[in-house]
Amino acid sequence: MTDERPAPAAPAAGLRERKKRRTRDALLRAALLLFIAQGYEQTTVDEIADAVDVSQRTFFRYFANKEEAVFAVQDLVESHFVAELRARPATEGPLRAMRAAVLAAWDTVEEALSDVVPVELYMRSYRLIESTPALLAVHLRRSTELEERISRLIAEREGLDVDGDPRPRVAVAAFSGVMRVTGRLWGQGEDTSVAAIRRMTEAYLDQIGPALAADWRTAPPVART
Amino acid sequence: MTDERPAPAAPAAGLRERKKRRTRDALLRAALLLFIAQGYEQTTVDEIADAVDVSQRTFFRYFANKEEAVFAVQDLVESHFVAELRARPATEGPLRAMRAAVLAAWDTVEEALSDVVPVELYMRSYRLIESTPALLAVHLRRSTELEERISRLIAEREGLDVDGDPRPRVAVAAFSGVMRVTGRLWGQGEDTSVAAIRRMTEAYLDQIGPALAADWRTAPPVART
DNA sequence: AGGCTAGTGACAGCGACTGACACTTCACAG
DNA sequence: CTGTGAAGTGTCAGTCGCTGTCACTAGCCT
Numbered sequence A, B: 001m002t003d004e005r006p007a008p009a010a011p012a013a014g015l016r017e018r019k020k021r022r023t024r025d026a027l028l029r030a031a032l033l034l035f036i037a038q039g040y041e042q043t044t045v046d047e048i049a050d051a052v053d054v055s056q057r058t059f060f061r062y063f064a065n066k067e068e069a070v071f072a073v074q075d076l077v078e079s080h081f082v083a084e085l086r087a088r089p090a091t092e093g094p095l096r097a098m099r100a101a102v103l104a105a106w107d108t109v110e111e112a113l114s115d116v117v118p119v120e121l122y123m124r125s126y127r128l129i130e131s132t133p134a135l136l137a138v139h140l141r142r143s144t145e146l147e148e149r150i151s152r153l154i155a156e157r158e159g160l161d162v163d164g165d166p167r168p169r170v171a172v173a174a175f176s177g178v179m180r181v182t183g184r185l186w187g188q189g190e191d192t193s194v195a196a197i198r199r200m201t202e203a204y205l206d207q208i209g210p211a212l213a214a215d216w217r218t219a220p221p222v223a224r225t
Numbered sequence C: 001a002g003g004c005t006a007g008t009g010a011c012a013g014c015g016a017c018t019g020a021c022a023c024t025t026c027a028c029a030g
Numbered sequence D: 001c002t003g004t005g006a007a008g009t010g011t012c013a014g015t016c017g018c019t020g021t022c023a024c025t026a027g028c029c030t
Helices: A015-038 A045-052 A056-062 A066-087 A094-113 A119-131 A133-157 A167-188 A194-205 A208-212 B015-038 B045-052 B056-062 B066-087 B094-113 B119-131 B133-157 B167-188 B194-205 B208-212
Strands: none
Touching: A015 A045, A015 A056, A015 A066, A015 A119, A045 A056, A066 A094, A066 A119, A066 A133, A094 A119, A094 A133, A094 A167, A094 A194, A119 A133, A119 A167, A133 A167, A133 B133, A167 A194, A167 A208, A167 B167, A167 B208, A208 B167, A208 B208, B015 B045, B015 B056, B015 B066, B015 B119, B045 B056, B066 B094, B066 B119, B066 B133, B094 B119, B094 B133, B094 B167, B094 B194, B119 B133, B119 B167, B133 B167, B167 B194, B167 B208
16 A cells, blocks of 8 residues: 555655655654644644645645545554565464564554654654544555555465455454554553554453453453543 | 343333334335335435325434334344344354354244345345445444344353453454355355355355364365355 | 656636524413 | 514625636846
8 A cells, every 4th residue: 555655765756856855744744743732633734734834735645635645654654564574484474473473563563654754753643633523534444445455464374265264364353453452541641652452462462362262251350541 | 222122022012102013114114124125325214204105304214214124134143143242152162153153043033034134135235235335334334233232142152351362353364255256156156045155154154164274285275055 | 959748726616514694483371 | 372582594795715717027148
């Protein structure tokens, strides 16, 4: 989806190219900062364009809509996760591989998007998404697209056909469901650090087994928050 | 969330009330029919209002936005599911109860919304949701709200605290994830019947266990679609 | 140097939504 | 019954996201 980018740190191309990239980056940063400062809905596209000193029309030439500006960074992080998942050894089972990939991804987000925006800004925009209904809705839809991508990847790892065997999609669905809960709770919590979300992710993933047991009364609960 | 409705089949109140209900129902039906006939985005609020012979402003007095018209029926179905879940005996474990509730809900949707719209219309609108990105996004957000509601219900059944024990949310998340996949695949499939989605639901839910096993190579795959 | 074209600004227009206000019509007390 | 208040509606004007069009400027390439 974003794989045709020349290179993460593109070596200077023509002057035109560089100029384009600069306006795009400027728009992106301005948008995120404004959204975070005054809220997504409270920020008009005109404001963003004015902040960068371009016309509104130009904003829409770079981003199909207001949302797209928000999810540009999210895109990077997701690709980063997929890359980590691809890197997992084939010996790991599906759940194990996904779990390892998310955790590894959190450990290395910083470098993954250092060129574009500081992690701090990403974490803030992630919280913005979680707390803005319109953005959350889009985020969830995009997540299902990511899920499909992951399902195919998992199926491939296991040498299966996604359409012939329900297990890849089911496993990914269950996994993603848990990730969702994690994201939501992190968004509501106090600790906005990467460490916090990593910790919560780990804790919740570990509960999949116990949670699906037929009877909870025999298994031990685990404190958290 | 929709629990303060006077009664499913409200006995005639004042004339004003009845008139109100009639315009609302008319708007709802007109909206759904138009959406299905020509697509959600291709239908303007003006068209809907004109079809019922009221002003655009009036439409927005009944529905906060265009989307809301689509999800009014969905609301009924979801409440229906929750009711079925409430009715499950406390002896059933969480997963077992949720599974039984969905299936029972599908078996009785027809009566559940017969007063408002024919099931056929609901199934069509559900497909519309699945195939319209903007609607799907909202649907998913609403689903997470439903999930939270269910999580609390499950926690209550088991005598647990949702915030103290992750298992209710994790179990519901996994369950819902699978339901999502089912809905999506049904939406893409040929068979648009209630029976079809019920059948798929059952089949996919049965795959949760096998899908979460560490190693899939030992377990048997199951053909489908 | 000079033509080509990508990137932009200015402008006009549509559709979703909102606020304000005036008007009609039901509800209900007297 | 009737007068009065409030509920429900229409009209109008305005904001904002987003799109099409067109003319213009400035890198690009020969």
